[in-house]
Amino acid sequence: MSALAISGAPAISRQLARLPGWTVLAVWTAAVLLPLYILVVSCFKTTAEIYDNRLGLPQSWALDNFVNAWTRADLGHNFINSLIVTGGAVILTIVVSAMAAYPLSRYRLGWNAVMLGLFLSGIMLPIRLASVELFTLMRNLGLLDSLTGLILVYAAIRIPFAVFIFANFMRVLPSELDEAARMDGAGEVRILFQIILPTVKPAVSIVAIFTAIAVWNDFFFPLIFIFDDRYKTVPLAISVFVGQFRTDWGLVFASLAISMAPILIMYCLLARQIREGVGAGGGMK
Amino acid sequence: MTTLRRTTSLKHTQQRMAVLFILPALAVYALFVLYPLAMSLWGSFFVWKGLRMVEFAGLSNFSRLFVFPSGARLYGALWHNTAWFFGIMVFQNGIGLLFAWLLFLRDKGAAFFQSVFFFPAVLSPVIVGALWRLLLAPGGVVEWALNGLGLHQGSLTVLGNSHTALAMLIAVDAWNWMGLPVLIYTAGLRQISGQIFEAAKLDGAGNARMLFSIALPLLMPALGTLTTLSFINTFNQFDIVYVMQGVQGNPSYSTDTLVTYFYRLAFGAEGAVGITDIGLALALGTLLFLILSIGTLLMLRFFDRRTVQL
Numbered sequence: 001m002s003a004l005a006i007s008g009a010p011a012i013s014r015q016l017a018r019l020p021g022w023t024v025l026a027v028w029t030a031a032v033l034l035p036l037y038i039l040v041v042s043c044f045k046t047t048a049e050i051y052d053n054r055l056g057l058p059q060s061w062a063l064d065n066f067v068n069a070w071t072r073a074d075l076g077h078n079f080i081n082s083l084i085v086t087g088g089a090v091i092l093t094i095v096v097s098a099m100a101a102y103p104l105s106r107y108r109l110g111w112n113a114v115m116l117g118l119f120l121s122g123i124m125l126p127i128r129l130a131s132v133e134l135f136t137l138m139r140n141l142g143l144l145d146s147l148t149g150l151i152l153v154y155a156a157i158r159i160p161f162a163v164f165i166f167a168n169f170m171r172v173l174p175s176e177l178d179e180a181a182r183m184d185g186a187g188e189v190r191i192l193f194q195i196i197l198p199t200v201k202p203a204v205s206i207v208a209i210f211t212a213i214a215v216w217n218d219f220f221f222p223l224i225f226i227f228d229d230r231y232k233t234v235p236l237a238i239s240v241f242v243g244q245f246r247t248d249w250g251l252v253f254a255s256l257a258i259s260m261a262p263i264l265i266m267y268c269l270l271a272r273q274i275r276e277g278v279g280a281g282g283g284m285k
Numbered sequence: 286m287t288t289l290r291r292t293t294s295l296k297h298t299q300q301r302m303a304v305l306f307i308l309p310a311l312a313v314y315a316l317f318v319l320y321p322l323a324m325s326l327w328g329s330f331f332v333w334k335g336l337r338m339v340e341f342a343g344l345s346n347f348s349r350l351f352v353f354p355s356g357a358r359l360y361g362a363l364w365h366n367t368a369w370f371f372g373i374m375v376f377q378n379g380i381g382l383l384f385a386w387l388l389f390l391r392d393k394g395a396a397f398f399q400s401v402f403f404f405p406a407v408l409s410p411v412i413v414g415a416l417w418r419l420l421l422a423p424g425g426v427v428e429w430a431l432n433g434l435g436l437h438q439g440s441l442t443v444l445g446n447s448h449t450a451l452a453m454l455i456a457v458d459a460w461n462w463m464g465l466p467v468l469i470y471t472a473g474l475r476q477i478s479g480q481i482f483e484a485a486k487l488d489g490a491g492n493a494r495m496l497f498s499i500a501l502p503l504l505m506p507a508l509g510t511l512t513t514l515s516f517i518n519t520f521n522q523f524d525i526v527y528v529m530q531g532v533q534g535n536p537s538y539s540t541d542t543l544v545t546y547f548y549r550l551a552f553g554a555e556g557a558v559g560i561t562d563i564g565l566a567l568a569l570g571t572l573l574f575l576i577l578s579i580g581t582l583l584m585l586r587f588f589d590r591r592t593v594q595l
Contacts, residue, residue: 021387025394028384029401031460036404038426039416054426092313100310103303108296115307122318126521126577128544129570132551132563133321133328136336156317159310188302217409219524224552235411239528242415249419256412263407271400278403278465279472 042253050249065254073245075255077230078237082216083262085147085233089154089215090208093162096155097207101166102192106178116167122160131224138225145228153225154215162207169203170196206277209270216263234259326574329567336563346568355565362543365451365534369542370519372455373462378511380459381466382504386496388467389474399471403464410461414528417457418444444529447539454525454540461525462518466511473507474500502593509588516580520573523548543573 042050043065044058053059070076103109104116127134134153135144143149177199178191186195197204219235226232232240238259245251267274332342350359384402388395405413420427421444428441443449477500485495501508523544526534532549534541550566 018391021390025384025387025398028463029398032401032405032463035416035420038420051424054429096310096313099306103299103306107299107303109300109303115311119310119314122314124517124577124581125318125322126517126574127318127322128521128523129547129574130318130321130325131548132336132566132570133324134317137317137321152313153317156313159314159318163310188298188306192306213407217407217411219409219411219527223527224548235409235524238409238411238415242418242528252415252419256416260408260412263409267400267404267407272396274407275396275399275403275468279468 039253039256042250043257045250047247047249050253065250066258068248068251069255069258073237073241073251073255074229075234075237075241075258078232078234079258081147081231082234085150085154086212086215088147088151089158090211092151092155093158093211094204094207097159097162098166098197098204099192100159101163101170102196104163105167105170106173106175106196116163119160119163122157123164125160127157128220131220135224144225145231146225147231149225150221150233153221154211154218158207158211158214162211165203165207166200169200173199205270205273209266209274210277212266213263322574325567326571329564329571331564333563333567335561342564346564347572349565350568350572358538358541358546359543359569361538362534362541362546365540366520366522366542368451369455369458369522370516372452373459373515373519374512376456377459377463378466378508378515381463381511382470382496382501384463384467385470385474386492386500388471390492395471399464399468402467405461406464408461410458410524411528413457413461414525417453417460418529421453445536447536450530450536451540454529457529458519458522458525465514469507469511470504473504477503502591505588505592509585509592512588513581513584516584517577520544520577520580543569547573 038055041056041058044061044063045053045065049059070079100119104112104119109115138144138149138153141149143152173196177195181191181195217235218233219239222233222236223239226236238255241252241255328338329346330342330344332339332345349355384398388398419425421441422428423440423442423445425441428437431437431441432439443453481499481503482495485499490498521544522542526532526540526542526545527548530536530540532545534545547566547569550562550569553561
């Protein structure tokens with residue numbers, strides 16, 4: 001990219017020519033960070049203080065809003081539900097998708113392409129449109145108002161993308177890898193979980209990251225499957241808070257902050273993998 | 286002979302193991318995705334009583350969809366989704382290209398800006414919608430800032446105004462997903478050989494000329510991915526509308542989308558009495574399914590034909 005610099009031009013005028021570009025980038029950075037800054041400082045303010053002091057730092061870093069959101073509004077309960085559903089869906093998706101991708105990418109079955117195609121067609125399917133029939137099915141299976149039900153539905157939705165990623169990574173591994181193990185008498189289950197899966201760790205982390213984000217953030221399926229407050233997940237609870245506590249702005253801001261915290265931490269730790277994963281496949285959403 | 290037997294027995298083991306390995310994923314996927322989707326498409330040709338299929342109805346659900354009282358809702362939602370798609374193409378995927386190009390021209394800071402720009406995309410649309418609902422509310426911080434800058438007088442009611450509400454939602458959605466085009470375009474730009482830009486510069490091409498005459502034609506695969514993704518996402522739009530404007534697409538249905546209309550028909554929030562109309566909902570679902578599949582196929586083909594090979 002340095003090759004694109006205007007060769008020969010003095011350094012100062014070169015930097016000056018880039019000023020408009022830097023300004024554009026700075027403006028959008030502010031457009032992203034300012035709302036998030038307001039979100040963070042408002043968490044520590046009372047509603048009156050939010051009106052008086054819009055952009056400044058709070059008078060004190062009191063945690064009242066967080067405590068109220070966690071206990072009075074019972075967001076803590078929703079938070080644990082979301083953790084269970086996200087963790088369960090990620091593990092289930094990884095295990096069954098890796099199992100399916102292994103023979104589809106490494107055996108010669110004669111029907112690999114057809115089966116792979118069946119899975120891949122699911123990446124684009126608009127599953128929300130099936131929600132009426134899905135509702136009936138879940139009711140008949142006794143999976144309404146159930147975290148297990150949500151885990152199964154999310155795994156089902158994420159399997160196509162996961163099979164696609166695992167199959168792509170497994171296909172390019174050298175065939176000696178499993179053949180040598182087979183010669184040593186290792187079973188197929190052991191070959192998959194002790195030899196193949198550890199070698200495709202990047203695929204595991206891509207699937208884990210994007211499944212976790214999608215499941216943690218989803219709002220539609222809890223909205224139609226969960227009625228009992230005990231089983232509500234974070235996004236569903238938030239959608240209720242916004243109306244219910246509309247006069248208590250500090251509490252709503254604090255609950256937004258709590259609900260984005262896990263994703264924020266993950267993003268800070270894994271920003272590079274996420275950037276590369278999206279850039280490579282666009283495989284999000 | 287022994288080798289042959291070993292290969293055949295290996296083939297047998299592999300066929301058996303393959304079935305066992307694939308079965309769990311296939312069972313979950315077929316039961317919770319393929320089966321309900323197929324049943325929904327099939328069910329759109331039937332008369333429904335509550336959640337029960339009663340008798341074959343031919344295309345009557347579909348003809349009801351396009352006439353009074355459903356017609357107004359359907360055409361309204363269809364128009365809002367279309368406007369949303371073009372709005373996103375211009376304001377998200379268009380401006381995103383500018384951002385990606387600016388980052389590509391700079392050797393420093395690309396990773397930082399990409400991370401910042403992409404951050405809202407990992408947040409739930411519910412959180413993004415709720416945050417902007419608070420910021421844009423009457424008495425909110427945007428109103429305060431616009432008043433302070435002298436750009437606006439009095440109470441800010443952009444979300445309550447049927448002329449501006451949809452544009453606001455599109456802007457919030459673009460804010461949410463701006464990082465996506467930036468990442469996909471930068472990945473695409475980095476795959477273009479630097480020599481092409483070198484040669485163009487020697488020929489005296491400026492930055493703008495290089496972007497539109499050289500980079501853009503080579504970015505067709507990236508543009509194709511983005512257009513298809515944006516198409517699918519905008520025609521599935523639900524969360525932001527629900528959180529910011531309610532499931533009726535307030536004010537007066539001006540932000541109603543196909544999926545919010547579908548949700549009301551299917552789960553009983555349409556009209557004053559809030560009754561469900563499953564037959565109509567499934568017909569709308571089938572229509573949306575056709576729009577999405579045909580649209581996606583046409584787009585993939587369109588961009589495939591325009592991909593430049595060097």
